[in-house]
Amino acid sequence: MSAGQDGPRPYRNYVYAYPHKTAYRRFPDRPVLRELWAWERKDALSLYAHLPFCEVRCGFCNLFTRVGAPEGLIGRYLDALERQAVAVREALGDAEPVRFAGAAFGGGTPTFLTAGELERLCDITEKRMGVDLTAVPLSVETSPATATGDRLAVLADRGATRLSIGVQTFVEEEARAAVRPQRRADVEAALERIRAAGVPVLNIDLIYGIDGQTARSWRHSLDAALAWEPEELYLYPLYKRPLTPLGRRAAEGGAAWDAERLGRYREGRDHLLARGYEQRSMRMFRRAAAPPQGADDYACQTDGMIGLGCGARSYTTTHHYSFDYAVNMTEIRSIVDAYTRTADFGRAEIGFRLEPSGDEARRRHLLQSLLQAEGMETAGYRERFGADPGEDFGAELDRFAALGWLDAGAPAGLLRLSPEGLAHSDALGPELFSPAVRELMGGYEAK
Structure with missing residues (x-):
């Protein structure tokens, strides 16, 4: 299907969590964390610590991060992070064992x-x-x-099993076009240090759709990354978002740019599949012989997430919560400073309420399962919600099937995307947003 003709535009919104953070609002009652976590399972939690600091702001970046840190700010931030960790651990209680299945440090950098x-x-x-x-x-x-070598040595010694490096492109002209100042020699030196650190899994992020990128230059970046035999590669389409440096220069392109990005995606996908990588989602490709990464018993659809830091989210079955969100640098600095001054981390301030078996929970489960290449066993959905996904989302699934986005050859009881469905994940995901979430997102005032 070509963009803008028979189906939705392929690049509408990168959906990595539902509901989107722009649907979050302040909780009038500021729920107590101990009460939110009282009846939750705590035997397969995931921890995410957010560090909102970077050395530069890339042109495409709309993440919650600030450039640089005045003297003493990181120390104050870690003080606040420690206060928050103490409060959250107390909220989890000791009535039952608390077990973590995985951890991640993100940002920022x-x-x-x-x-x-x-x-x-x-x-x-x-x-x-x-x-x-x-x-x-x-x-x-x-x-x-x-x-750097000393930082990588600390992470390797403390148990890091995966390092993810944002390279985006190995072509210096493209890096400048993406407002990402870097030299290829520095990128290669960093990759050499990462490999020397001995961390089992290396992931390299690349971006397609950069101004001036061609099929030839895209292949050049892919091959330059493959020379390091990374266990994982993530291929991201370029977005030009409001309040980002690129977004201020030019708005999102039209159908021609959609077609260009879709072409680069297919070239990258086919190139990696031909070289022994397995596709796990639209963006993620993993080498078949790579060591396991992640706990087999953790599922983001059902298990809890603990977020530490001012840009992190936490998930229970009834509440998703976080702190304020911004893209504008002045607003981000203000939020980070407010976080460092926070004394009481025992309540949820901003977020979204869900009914455990309600419509939003069903949408989240379907969306986050379907966007994985392995698909979703309908029996698991039925066991959790008492209905088949076709009963709850028949119109949406029929539309996906008509667009060729569902795998008609999937085994009985498995709902799985076709290769075209995976290619259009950034169109399919938003199609599953509820009217209420769409309204909240539409009413969000970007800052």
Whole structure:
């Protein structure tokens, strides 16, 4: 299906969680965390620590992160993170064992922190939250400029099993077009240091759709990444979002740009599949022989998430909650400063309420399952919600089938996307947003 003719535009919204954070609002009653977590399962939790610091702001970036840190700010931020960790661990209680199935440090760029500050971050995670980082998968994001030997040594020693580096492109002209100043020699040196650190899984992020990128230059970046034999590769389409440097220069392109990005995606997908990688989602490709990464018994659709830091989200079956969100640098600085001054972390401030078996919970389960290449067993959905997905979302699934987005050859009882469905994940995901969530997102005032 071509964009803008028989189906939705292929690049509408990157859906990595539902509801989207722009649907969050302040809780008038500020729920007490201890009450939110009282009846939750705590035997397969995931921990995410958010570090909102970067050395530069890339042109496409709409993440919650600030450039640089005045003297003392990171120390104050880690102080607040520790206070929050203590409050959250107390809220989890000791009525039943608390077990973590995995952990991740993201941002921002966690390795913006010095080696000593990373040691303290790991100490907070272990001593305050009770996460044994050497016993669970630990993923950490990094960048070419901050992947220094001393920082990587700390992470490797403390149990990191995966390092994800945002390279985006190995072509310096494209890096400049994406407002990402970097030299290829520095990227290669960082990759060499990461491999020397001995962390089992290396992930490299690449972006397609950059101004001036061609099929030839895209293949060049793919092959440059493959030369390092990464266990994982993520291929991201370029978006030009409001309030980002690229978004201020030009609005999103039309059908021609959609077709260009879709072409680059297919070229990248086919290139990686031909070289022994397996597609796990629209963006994620994993080498078939790569070591396991992640706990088999953790499922984001059903298990809890603990978020530490001012940009992190936490999930229970009834509430998704976080702190305020912004893209504008002035607003981000203000939110980070307010976070460092927070004394009481015992309540949820901003978020979204869900009924455990209600419509939004069903949409979340279907959406987050269907966007994975392995698909969704309908029996598991029926066991949880007492209905088949076709009963709840018949119109949407019929539309997906008509567009060729569902795998007609999937085994009975398995709902799975076709290759075209995976290619159109950023169109399919938003199609499952509820009217209420759409209205909230539409009413969000970007800042």
